[in-house]
Amino acid sequence: MDLIIEQVNAVWLARFGERSFPCAIGRSDVISAEEKHEGDGATPIGRWRMLRVLYRPDRVGTPETALPCKAITREDGWCDAPGDPHYNQQIVIPYGASHELLWRDDHLYDVVVVLDHNDSPAVPGRGSAIFLHIAKEGFSPTEGCVALAPPDLMSVLKEVDADSSVVVVG
DSSP: OOEEEEEETTEEEEEETTEEEEEEOBTTOEEETTTOOTTOOOEEEEEEEEEEEEEOTTTSOOOOSSSOEEEOOTTEEEEOOTTSTTTTSEEESSOSSOEEESSOSSSTTSEEEEEOTTOTTOOTTSOOOOEEEEOOGGGOOBSSOEEEOHHHHHHHHHHOOTTOEEEEOO
């Protein structure tokens, strides 16, 4: 089953089967995948397969899901440097190029679903680290990811499989 992200009456919702949840998207709204570029703050329109789940084991247990799961550590990051050969890939820190930390002080990445946006192969500058993750209180905008409340994210993860995707509707 897919998680459909769509705007309904000026509010962004995630529809999963018969259920709907509030969600957050990028601070710059949505954009076509062809127009997406690093740092634009937009969520790319399209179908993005759910590849695997990363989670912070000191804060949450292993999520119940059919997707592969891996605990993160303080040494996990995600490369966001378009000129680097590991652009839009998980890396080990310290790392010489620009990157994002996966082990964060806030709770946004306590559970992260890695999506297949710009990964086969990654096109430099077309956007990195487009995840499904935990939303901030009040569902304030993300940097381009899709974010759900923790109970909603965990509920979705229990029902997805290897064919499930996040579908962002423009």
